[in-house]
Amino acid sequence: MMRSSVQFSSCAAFAVVLIASSPARAEPPKCITADCHSGYNEGKSVHPPAKNAECDSCHQPKKDRAHPSKKGRDFTPAAEGPELCHMCHDKKNGGKIVHEAIKMEGCLGCHSPHKSNHAFLLKEKPGKDLCGTCHESAQKTPAIPHKPYAEGKCAGCHNPHSAPFRKLLVEESPKLCVRCHAAAGEFAKKKTMHPPVAEGCGNCHKPHGGKASFLLDASSPSAFVVTRQNGDMATCLGCFYTEYAAEKFASCLECHDEKAFTERKTTTATAFRDRDRNLHSLHVNRRKGITCTVCHEVHAGDSPALLRKEMRFGSRRLPIAHTKAEKGGSCAPACHAKQVYER
Ligand code: HEC
Ligand code: HEC
Ligand code: HEC
Ligand code: HEC
Ligand code: HEC
Ligand code: HEC
Ligand code: HEC
Ligand code: HEC
Ligand code: HEC
Numbered sequence: 245m246m247r248s249s250v251q252f253s254s255c256a257a258f259a260v261v262l263i264a265s266s267p268a269r270a271e272p273p274k275c276i277t278a279d280c281h282s283g284y285n286e287g288k289s290v291h292p293p294a295k296n297a298e299c300d301s302c303h304q305p306k307k308d309r310a311h312p313s314k315k316g317r318d319f320t321p322a323a324e325g326p327e328l329c330h331m332c333h334d335k336k337n338g339g340k341i342v343h344e345a346i347k348m349e350g351c352l353g354c355h356s357p358h359k360s361n362h363a364f365l366l367k368e369k370p371g372k373d374l375c376g377t378c379h380e381s382a383q384k385t386p387a388i389p390h391k392p393y394a395e396g397k398c399a400g401c402h403n404p405h406s407a408p409f410r411k412l413l414v415e416e417s418p419k420l421c422v423r424c425h426a427a428a429g430e431f432a433k434k435k436t437m438h439p440p441v442a443e444g445c446g447n448c449h450k451p452h453g454g455k456a457s458f459l460l461d462a463s464s465p466s467a468f469v470v471t472r473q474n475g476d477m478a479t480c481l482g483c484f485y486t487e488y489a490a491e492k493f494a495s496c497l498e499c500h501d502e503k504a505f506t507e508r509k510t511t512t513a514t515a516f517r518d519r520d521r522n523l524h525s526l527h528v529n530r531r532k533g534i535t536c537t538v539c540h541e542v543h544a545g546d547s548p549a550l551l552r553k554e555m556r557f558g559s560r561r562l563p564i565a566h567t568k569a570e571k572g573g574s575c576a577p578a579c580h581a582k583q584v585y586e587r
C-alpha cells in the first residue's frame with residue numbers, strides 16, 4: 245500500500261471545501277478539519293510545518309493502517325528525540341556544554357511541536373515560568389533584580405541549548421556584561437583597574453540581582469539602597485554627604501579594613517594621612533561624612549589610587565586636583581584651599 249493514501253485522500257477531499265471558502269490560503273490544510281485536529285495550526289506562535297499542515301513531515305503513518313484505526317498509535321515519528329527537530333534545524337545540542345534539560349527531556353521539555361501562546365513555541369513564558377519548572381532558584385526573584393533577569397530575558401546571557409562557557413553562558417564576564425553595558429568595555433583601557441574588577445565582575449555583582457541596588461549584596465557607598473525584610477528602604481542614591489556607618493560602606497569593607505577609615509590616629513592603616521592623622525577618617529567618619537565614590541572611581545581610572553579628577557556634586561562637576569608626591573600628596577578641591585599631606 246502506498247504511504248498514507250487513506251489518510252491524505254480523506255483530508256484532501258475536505259481541503260477542496262476550504263479552498264473554495266478561503267481562496268487566499270496557499271496551502272490547503274490536510275489533516276485539520278472541524279472534527280479532527282482543529283486548532284493544531286492556530287495560536288500566537290504556530291510552527292510553520294504545522295501551520296502548513298505538513299503533518300507528515302514529523303508523523304509517518306504506519307504501513308497498512310487506516311487512520312483513525314483505534315488500534316493505538318497510527319503514526320511513528322519521522323525521527324527520534326532531538327533528531328526529529330534536527331531534520332530541519334541546525335543542531336542545538338552540539339555545543340561544548342549541553343543543557344542537561346535536552347539530555348533529560350529532549351526538545352519537548354521546553355518547546356511544543358505544534359503551537360504555543362508564547363514566542364519560539366515555548367511551553368511556558370520564558371523566565372520564571374519556563375526555567376522555574378526545573379530550577380527552583382529561578383522561581384525566586386532577588387530583592388533588587390537585574391532588569392533582563394526580571395524580564396525573563398535569560399537568553400541575553402545563557403544559551404538555553406548549549407554554550408561554549410560554564411553555566412551555559414554565551415560569554416564570560418566582562419565580555420558578557422559589555423554586550424549590554426558598553427561603558428564597561430572602557431575599564432581595561434584605563435591606567436589602573438581596581439584589582440577585583442580585573443579579576444571578574446562577579447566579585448561584587450550578582451548577575452541575577454542582589455539584596456541591594458547595583459546588583460550588589462551589600463550597600464555601595466554612593467547608592468546604599470538597603471532593603472530590609474519588611475520592605476523599608478534606606479535610600480541614598482548618588483549621595484555626597486552621609487553620616488558614617490560601616491553598614492553603608494559594606495560593599496567596600498568586605499575587602500578593605502575598616503580601620504583605614506575609622507581610626508583617628510594611625511601610621512599603618514592608610515596612606516591617606518598626614519603623619520599620624522588619618523585623613524580618610526577625617527573626611528569619612530563624621531556626621532557630615534563624604535562617601536568613598538566622591539573621591540574614588542569604583543572600577544578603573546587614570547589617576548593613582550583610583551582617584552577621580554572631578555567629583556560629582558548634584559549635577560555639578562567640581563575639580564579634586566589631587567597630586568601624588570613621593571611621601572604623600574596634595575589636594576586643591578573646590579571644598580577647601582590646597583592642603584598638603586606627608587607620611
Ligand atoms: C515538527 C514536527 C511535528 C509536526 C509538523 C506535527 N507534529 Fe504532531 N507531534 C509531534 C511530536 C514530537 C509529538 C509528541 C508530543 C509529545 O510527546 O509531547 C506530536 C504529537 C501529536 C499528537 C498526539 C497528541 C498531542 O498533541 O501530543 C497529535 C494528535 C498530533 N501530533 C497531530 C499533528 C497534526 C494534526 C499535525 C499537522 C497539523 C502535526 N501533528 C504536526 C511533532 C509534530
Ligand atoms: C519539517 C521541518 C521542521 C521540523 C521537523 C521542525 N521544524 Fe521547527 N521550524 C521549521 C520552520 C520552517 C520554521 C520557521 C523558520 C525558522 O525559524 O527556522 C521553524 C521554526 C521553529 C522555531 C522558531 C519559532 C518562532 O516562533 O520563531 C522553533 C522554536 C522550532 N522550530 C522548534 C522545533 C522543534 C522543537 C522541533 C522538533 C520537535 C522542530 N522545530 C522541528 C521547520 C521544522
Ligand atoms: C531548556 C529549555 C529549552 C530546551 C530543552 C530547548 N530549547 Fe529551543 N529555545 C529555548 C528558548 C528559551 C528559546 C528562545 C531563545 C531566545 O530568546 O533567543 C529557544 C529557541 C529555539 C529556536 C529558535 C531560535 C534559534 O536559536 O534558532 C529553535 C529552532 C529551537 N529553540 C530549537 C530547539 C531544539 C531543536 C531543541 C532540542 C535539541 C531545543 N530547542 C531545546 C529553550 C529550549
Ligand atoms: C526540563 C528541565 C529544565 C528546564 C525547563 C530548564 N533547565 Fe536548566 N538545567 C536542567 C538540569 C537538569 C540542569 C543540570 C543540573 C543543574 O545544574 O541544576 C540544568 C542546568 C542549567 C544551567 C547550568 C547550571 C550549572 O550549575 O552548571 C543553567 C545556567 C540553566 N540550566 C539555565 C536554564 C534556563 C535559562 C532555563 C530556561 C530557558 C532552563 N535552564 C530550563 C534542567 C532544566
Ligand atoms: C546578565 C546575565 C544573566 C542573565 C540575564 C541571567 N543569568 Fe543566570 N547566570 C548568569 C551568570 C554570570 C551565572 C553564573 C554565576 C556564577 O558565577 O556562578 C548564572 C547562573 C545561573 C544558573 C546556575 C546557578 C543558579 O543560580 O542556580 C542558573 C540555573 C541560571 N543562571 C538561570 C537563569 C535564569 C532562569 C535566567 C532568566 C530568568 C537567568 N539565569 C538570567 C548570568 C545571567
Ligand atoms: C542582556 C543585556 C544585559 C547584560 C548581558 C548585562 N546587563 Fe546589566 N543591565 C541591563 C539592563 C537593561 C539594565 C537596566 C538599566 C537601566 O535601568 O537603565 C541593567 C542594569 C545593571 C546594573 C544596575 C545599574 C543601575 O543604574 O541601576 C548593573 C550594576 C549591571 N547591570 C551590571 C551588569 C553586569 C556586572 C553584567 C555582566 C555580568 C551585566 N550587567 C550584563 C542589561 C544587561
Ligand atoms: C569592587 C566591586 C566591583 C566590581 C568587581 C565590579 N563592580 Fe560594577 N559597581 C560596583 C559598585 C559599588 C557600583 C555602584 C556605583 C557607585 O556606587 O557609584 C557599581 C556599578 C556598576 C554599574 C552601574 C553604574 C555605572 O557605573 O554604569 C555597572 C554597569 C557595572 N558596575 C558594571 C560592572 C562590570 C561590567 C564589572 C566587571 C568588569 C564590574 N562592574 C565589576 C562595584 C564593582
Ligand atoms: C573583592 C574585594 C574588594 C572589594 C569588594 C573592594 N576592593 Fe578595593 N581593592 C581590592 C584589592 C585587592 C586592592 C589592591 C590592594 C589594596 O590596595 O588594598 C584594592 C585597591 C583599592 C584602591 C586603591 C587602588 C590603587 O591603585 O592604589 C581603592 C581606592 C579601592 N580599592 C577602593 C575601593 C572601594 C571604594 C570599594 C567599594 C566600592 C572597594 N575598593 C571594594 C579589593 C576590593
Ligand atoms: C576625600 C577623598 C577621599 C574619600 C572620601 C575616600 N578616600 Fe580613599 N583615598 C583618598 C586618597 C587621596 C588616597 C591616596 C593616598 C595616597 O596614596 O597618597 C586614598 C587611598 C585609598 C585606598 C588605598 C589604600 C590606602 O588606604 O591608602 C583605598 C583602599 C581607599 N582609599 C578606599 C576608600 C574607601 C573604601 C573609602 C570610603 C569608605 C574612601 N577611600 C574614601 C581619598 C579619599
